[in-house]
Amino acid sequence: MSAVTETLDEARRLGHEPFDPEVCARHLQVRMASWQWRGRGDRTRFVRPLQATLEVLDGLDGESLAERWAVFEQTVWPRWLAGEDRLPWVTRWGCGVWSLVISRLVTPVWDTVARVRMSDWTRLLPADDPLIVSERRLEEVARECTIGGPSARLGARQLATKLMLVRGIDTLEQFREDDLLIAPLGRKGKNVLDVLLCDLGVFARTPRTGIERYRSIPRHTERELAVVHGVPEPFTEAVAVYLEAYSRRVSDRYPTLRHKAGALAHFFTYLREEYPQVTECSQITPAQARGFVPYATELARRRQRTVRRGDDQDRTTAYSWANEVRTFFSDMSSWGSEDESPLAAFAPSAVLLTRHDLVDTGILKARKRVRARMTSTVLDLQREMPNIRAFALRRWHDAEQTLAGAPDDVHAVVAERAAFWDWALIELLVTSGLRIEEACELTTFDVLKRTLPDGSIYYLLHIKPSKFARARVIPIGDQLGRVLAEIIRHVRGFYGTDHVPAIDRRDEHEKIPLPRAPYLLQAIRHPSALNTNTIRGRLRWISEQSGARNADGTPLILSPHDCRRVFASEHLNAHTPVHVIQALLGHATIDTVMIYAKLYPDQLVTDYRAAMRGLYSDVYGPDGTKAPTEQEWSEFTKGCSLRDMGTHVCALPTGEHCPRGLVCLGCGHAQPKKSALPVFRRMLHSHTRALERAHAEGEPAGQIAARELEIERIRSAMNRAEELTGDAAAALERAADVVSAQVS
Incomplete structure (x- = not known):
C-alpha cells in the first residue's frame, strides 16, 4: 500500500472518529507539507481560515467530524454562500472549507461542490494524489476523443473530480453506473465523461446519452x-x-x-x-x-x-x-x-x-371521430409531405455546401450532421413504412443480399419482430437504398472508420437491453444510438421549420407514424395491391391497411378521368380524341385570335388578361355587329321590364343597381352599333382572312 493511500485512509478514519479539532489540525498540517504552494506566504494564508473553520465545526452537534460536517452543510454553509454570518474575508473562509474537502477528512454532497471550480483547490495537491492522477489519465485519453469541444472535455475532467470527492473514491475504476446520475441531467461534460470512462474500460459498454442513463428503468414483473x-x-x-x-x-x-x-x-x-x-x-x-x-x-x-x-x-x-x-x-x-x-x-x-x-x-361515435380525424390527417399529409421532404433535402444540401467551404469549422460540421439526420429520418420512415421501434433496431446485418438465377442482384431489408412478434422482409428500392447508403456513410464518417461500429442499445418499450450490434441509427452528435424521443423531436422540428399547415391553419406536427401513413397512401394510390401493402407494413389484416391508406384524392381523380374519357368516346366517337390536322389547327388559332361572340367580336389579343372577366357588353374591346341591332333592342326591352318589376317587388338596392348597370351596358353597345356606317366586325373578319391567307 502506497503512502498516499495510507494517508487517505487515515483521513477518512479521522472523519468517523470522535471529533477533536487539534488532531484534525495536526493531520492537515502534515498533509499541507506536501502540497504545491505558489509562494512562501500561500501556506500561511490557509492556516488561519482552517483553524476558524474547525472552531465553527466544534460548535455544531454531532459526535464525529462527518456528523458535524453534515450539520454544517445543511445549516452553516448555505448562510455563508448567501453572505450571512460567515468568517471575515481576511480569513479567506473558503480556504478552510476546501482544505477539509480535498484532504478527504470530509465527504461533501453534490450541492456543496456543484458550483465550485475545484481545479482552483486541487492544484494544491501533490502529483501523486489520486485526484491528480485520475485527472491526468482523463486528459490523456481526451486528446484522442473527437466528441465535444475543449470546454466540454475540461468540464468532463472537473466533473470527474467532483464526483470522486462526493463518492469518496480514489480511482476511476471505482466509478459505478449510478455515479453518473448524481449530477443533474444536462450537466456540461457529463456525456463526454461517459465516453472517456468507456474508452478507459471503466464501463464494459459503449457510451450512453444522458436521457438513456436516466430512463434505464428496470422492467417490472x-x-x-x-x-x-x-x-x-x-x-x-x-x-x-x-x-x-x-x-x-x-x-x-x-x-x-x-x-x-x-x-x-x-x-x-x-x-x-x-x-x-x-x-x-x-x-x-x-x-x-x-x-x-x-x-x-x-x-x-x-x-x-x-x-x-x-x-x-x-x-x-x-x-x-x-x-x-x-x-x-x-x-x-x-x-x-x-x-x-x-x-x-x-x-x-x-x-x-x-x-x-x-x-x-358512445364508443361508436368516438371511433367515427377517430376515423374522421385520421382521414383529415392523411389528406393534410398528402398535401404537405412533399414540401416537408423538399425542405429537408434543400436544407441538407445547403449545409453540405457550407461545410465544403469551411471543412474545419466545428459549427458547420454539427449543422451538416443535424440537417442530414433530419432528411434521413424522414426518408427512411417514408420509403420503408417502418414503425419507430423497428427503425431503431435496424442494423447493417439486416441488409440482405440476394442473387437471382440470371445473375442479377437485389437487396432485402430484414425487419425484426415488433408489434405482433413476427419478422418480415421488404425489398430495398432505389430511394430506400440511397437512404441506407447515406446513413452508413455518415456513421462511418462520424467515427472515422470503414465500418459501422457495434454499440449497446436498450429497448425502450420492453425495458430490456438489446444485444450489441452495428445499429444504423446512431452517432448524430454522440457515439450512442438514437432514441425514440430524439427521432420524434427531429421530425417535429423539421415540420415546424418547413411551415407545414393543417387544413384549419394550425401547424402540422409530423410524427413517425405519420410517415407510415404516407407510405401506405402512396402505395395504394400507385395501384400497389392491398395484400402487398399489408405484407410491407406487417399488418395482421387488410382492414388495418385501409385505415391508414385513403383513396382520395389521387385514386379518385384517376378513376374520374378514366370514366369521363370513356363517356366522351361514347358521345363523340373514336374521332373525338384524334389529333387535329394543320387546316383544323389554323382555323382554331384564327378563332382564338378573334373571338366571335354572336352579337359582337372580341378584339382582345389571345393570352391577355380581361379585367372585366369577359363581361363583354360595354367593354372597349368589344366591336358590335350592326346586324345585331334587333337583338340589342330586344335585350334592352327585356331588361327594362325586369328592372321595373324589381322596383315594384322591392328587391335589394344592390340587385337593382346591378340591373341598371346591365341596361347601361346594353344601351352603350346598341349606340355603338347604330353609329357604325358599316359592320366593323365584318371588316375585322375580312382583314383577319387576308392576314391568314398571306401567312399560308
Missing part, C-alpha cells in the same frame, strides 16, 4: 406492475395472477401488460370508492361493472392532455379501459374454469361486461 399502477390491496393478487397467465398464454409484450395493469387499476379503484363492501372478484355484479363506463369517461376527460372540442368529443381512452376490463373478466371466466387453474379462486360467477354493454356508451 407482473406482480410489481399491479402494485406500481395502484391496484387496491384486496384485488392485487387477482390482477397479478391474471397478468402472469396472460403473459404465458397470449403475449408478454411489456407495453400491453402495462396498459392492462393501468386499466384494471382504474376499475378496482372505482370499485373501492363506490362499493367498499366488495372485497373479491366473485362479489362483483354486472350492474357495478357497467357503472365503470361513465366513471372512466369522466376520469379520461380530467386526464386528457389535448383540449376537447366539445362536450361529446371524448377520445377513445375510456372505452379502451372498459374493453380491457371486459377482456379481464372474460379471460378470468374462461381460464378459471380449467382444472387446477390458479384463476379459479378469483373467477367471477358470470361474465360481467359484454361487447353489447359498450355499444350504447
